[in-house]
Amino acid sequence: MTAPRVQRCAVWFGTPGARDEAVFAASGWHLRIACPEAGIQVGMRGGDLVIAVMDLRGADAVRLAAFERILAEHADLPSLALVDDTLDPGDPPCQRVLARCGGRLPQPLDSQRLDAALATLLGSPRRDIASVGGESAAMLGVRALLHRYADVELPVLITGESGTGKELAAHALHDLSSRRTRPFVAMNCGAISPTLVQSELFGHERGAFTGAATRRMGLFESADGGTVFLDEIGDLPLDAQTNLLRVLQEGTIERVGSNHAIRVDVRVLAATHVDLDAAIAAGRFRQDLYYRLDVLRLQLPPLRARGADVELLARQFLDEFRAGHAVQARGFSAAARQCLRQHAWPGNVRELLNRVRRAAVVAEHALIEPTDLQLGHSNAQIVALDHHRNRTERDALLDALRATGCNVSASARRLSVSRVTIYRLCRKHGVSLDAFR
Ligand SMILES: Nc1ncnc2c1ncn2[C@@H]1O[C@H](COP(=O)(O)OP(=O)(O)OP(=O)(O)O)[C@@H](O)[C@H]1O
Structure with missing residues (x-):
């Protein structure tokens, strides 16, 4: 019944991080690491599906020349360029490498971006398990x-x-x-x-x-x-x-x-x-x-152990719901997002899905609030905690300014923060240094 398994292998020219490897593995790709200056010297089985990833982050002239050589020698090899802000896209060698690659992988890398780039590169969407969401x-x-x-x-x-x-x-x-x-x-x-x-x-x-x-x-x-x-x-x-x-x-x-x-x-x-x-x-x-x-x-891990996945999935569920229903809700308020992060999710993803759908229906404004999610109780605690934090922060700032005769550097030293932070805190709490002096 089983067809011989085709290995999907990405030859990474450069140095991938641990998360890069995890994102590729989550999309079913095995990474082989190669030194650009040494060219392709990794053993591959005949039936394997192989692509190249040119890691252009911080690449100097020697490395760019090596990439050009590899791309010229393996013109049939589908290739992606991994780019970041350090790159000068106006630099002719860099332009030549980018032009030869079939797609770009932007940073930070996540599964959705990778899957989209691979689907474009390979011409056909691969077997897809995008329904199993989460980037944790x-x-x-x-x-x-x-x-x-x-x-x-x-x-x-x-x-x-x-x-x-x-x-x-x-x-x-x-x-x-x-x-x-x-x-x-x-x-x-x-x-x-x-x-x-x-x-x-x-x-x-x-x-x-x-x-x-x-x-x-x-x-x-x-x-x-x-x-x-x-x-x-x-x-x-x-x-x-x-x-x-x-x-x-x-x-x-x-x-x-x-x-x-x-x-x-x-x-x-x-x-x-x-x-x-x-x-x-x-x-x-x-x-x-x-x-x-x-x-x-x-x-399968419980939702409470998946960190930022809670917000990511909530956003995804809301978008999916909005695609099929005319509802007011467009997103989540800051308080609602905080509630999503704090809730323990005993019913896991099913509970999140149901709460988001219900909130989307009952919300009367563009932003879903904690009460729409029926997470009001924990929200009250969070709001109360935030309120205390803010007051303590403001009191500490005012005390320091008073004690130092409104000297910003001395206040910063006293609170063990930078001068920039003192200015930011003044803006945040509406404290005018001129008026204070
Ligand atoms: N990672 C995920 N991304 C998107 N949706 C998810 C994810 N995990 C679960 N869901 C959705 O959550 C709901 C519950 O999932 P599922 O029925 O697979 O859970 P289960 O572990 O089998 O539950 P039970 O043990 O109660 O049978 C489903 O609607 C499913 O589509």
């Missing part, structure tokens, strides 16, 4: 793993709190894999009555049980060639666990009411938000099945 180090790591696991024909156990995006990740694994043209079938093991789970998963023969008037195909047969995603795997009844083990070990199923083995070709992805070890200890989950499922592990 944790989410770059998750996307890199999604690329790495996609074409490996082994089960993946996806763990993480409720609402962290486990089903989304399962979809992404399917979409990135060579099975993507075949079905993706999901089942929540906890949402189906234990008596029906077997027949849902494996189908049944006519007359297998009361009410089985016709033969019915199960989920595994209907997903043949594709992917089965079993959510809340910890809730799977023990008899169904035994049959799932058979699928994983032998690649066959038996319909309920039949002892005829049917071969199925499916990849199994499973998710849980509970610790399966406890279910094993309680005798509710088979240990051998756990070992079979937990071959590749994908751990």
